[in-house]
Amino acid sequence: xxxxxxxxxxxxxxxxxxxxxxxxxxxxxxxxxxxxxxxxxxxxxxxxxxxxxxxxxxxxxxxxxxxxxxxxxxxxxxxxxxxxxxxxxxxxxxxxxxxxxxxxxxxxxxxxxxxxxxxxxxxxxxxxxxxxxxxxxxxxxxxxxxxxxxxxxxxxxxxxxxxxxxxxxxxxxxxxxxxxxxxxxxxxxxxxxxxxxxxxxxxxxxxxxxxxxxxxxxxxxxxxxxxxxxxxxxxxxxxxxxxxxxxxxxxxxxxxxxxxxxxxxxxxxxxx
Amino acid sequence: xxxxxxxxxxxxxxxxxxxxxxxxxxxxxxxxxxxxxxxxxxxxxxxxxxxxxxxxxxxxxxxxxxxxxxxxxxxxxxxxxxxxxxxxxxxxxxxxxxxxxxxxxxxxx
Numbered sequence: 053x054x055x056x057x058x059x060x061x062x063x064x065x066x067x068x069x070x071x072x073x074x075x076x077x078x079x080x081x082x083x084x085x086x087x088x089x090x091x092x093x094x095x096x097x098x099x100x101x102x103x104x105x106x107x108x109x110x111x112x113x114x115x116x117x118x119x120x121x122x123x124x125x126x127x128x129x130x131x132x133x134x135x136x137x138x139x140x141x142x143x144x145x146x147x148x149x150x151x152x153x154x155x156x157x158x159x160x161x162x163x164x165x166x167x168x169x170x171x172x173x174x175x176x177x178x179x180x181x182x183x184x185x186x187x188x189x190x191x192x193x194x195x196x197x198x199x200x201x202x203x204x205x206x207x208x209x210x211x212x213x214x215x216x217x218x219x220x221x222x223x224x225x226x227x228x229x230x231x232x233x234x235x236x237x238x239x240x241x242x243x244x245x246x247x248x249x250x251x252x253x254x255x256x257x258x259x260x261x262x263x264x265x266x267x268x269x270x271x272x273x274x275x276x277x278x279x280x281x282x283x284x285x286x287x288x289x290x291x292x293x294x295x296x297x298x299x300x301x302x303x304x305x306x307x308x309x310x311x312x313x314x315x316x317x318x319x320x321x322x323x324x
Numbered sequence: 325x326x327x328x329x330x331x332x333x334x335x336x337x338x339x340x341x342x343x344x345x346x347x348x349x350x351x352x353x354x355x356x357x358x359x360x361x362x363x364x365x366x367x368x369x370x371x372x373x374x375x376x377x378x379x380x381x382x383x384x385x386x387x388x389x390x391x392x393x394x395x396x397x398x399x400x401x402x403x404x405x406x407x408x409x410x411x412x413x414x415x416x417x418x419x420x421x422x423x424x425x426x427x428x429x430x431x432x433x
Contacts, residue, residue, distance in 0.1 A: 209421055
């Protein structure tokens with residue numbers, strides 16, 4: 053892949069998804085774009101990029117951008133975060149009233165984070181009353197998430213064996229999430245650069261290991277959009293080791309990456 | 325497979341001692357009880373389940389965290405191993421990330 057082609061793809065990804073692709077990611081990008089080139093019956097990734105350059109095909113462009121986004125995820129990533137949600141945050145929210153607890157998994161990739169949220173919520177609440185919305189830029193990642201089918205290796209990264217037995221069924225040499233888990237999540241193709249308020253308000257907004265890849269201005273604007281859908285006294289969750297801080301309305305908690313909103317702060321506009 | 329597992333465990337900064345079967349493992353445990361055991365189900369002479377039963381009957385035999393490691397993926401068989409005292413369960417084949425993840429799940433890391 054030529055530096056010029058990589059720069060072209062990187063600019064598309066920056067514009068459309070707010071994500072930065074570094075100059076040393078040539079091999080990664082070429083590997084991700086290869087299947088799209090083959091599907092389009094093109095000889096090479098270079099031909100694919102030439103086609104997008106010459107046609108500005110919006111669908112193909114979106115597929116290319118989606119393919120370059122890192123979809124690295126696992127069940128119970130940042131274990132301490134989910135322990136806090138299960139032991140403290142969700143029971144506290146549940147004690148307020150009888151309304152369903154709404155959770156947003158923003159940038160859910162192939163679904164492991166959203167299913168982990170569903171598992172901890174279902175195990176925290178009896179009877180379960182949760183509404184999880186999981187969104188991602190990539191239609192392909194969402195397709196996999198919605199089926200709930202994971203490989204032998206995927207279910208063994210982070211998922212305790214008792215959770216596997218309780219929430220999954222064996223499906224040949226794969227494992228499939230049980231219906232109650234799947235039914236607790238609604239999946240949607242959504243760009244984090246767009247307004248999130250049509251999704252409603254949430255008690256817990258999880259955007260974990262996503263914004264670190266964003267360019268700073270896009271990350272800051274996205275944090276404001278996430279704030280706009282976080283309820284007063286709601287929680288915002290990032291990766292435990294991410295250097296991402298939410299707007300001033302949020303105060304840190306003893307668990308790294310978990311922040312709580314104070315209703316004393318005015319909300320920012322969700323525009324943009 | 326055993327040597328691969330031992331190398332991975334050492335990379336996680338644990339001291340690893342290998343035993344070829346349940347009898348050898350039990351003999352080692354009687355002389356120095358380990359903190360954790362990565363236990364195959366299928367072994368010659370004494371299999372993993374028999375070893376686990378005998379281990380728990382030993383003085384201080386409830387100390388080691390036992391992580392089963394087996395090609396057995398039947399959920400009922402996995403539950404059987406958990407009911408007999410395994411803390412976690414790794415389905416073969418595995419890699420370093422899986423062992424690290426399972427060790428983290430039981431608090432070894």
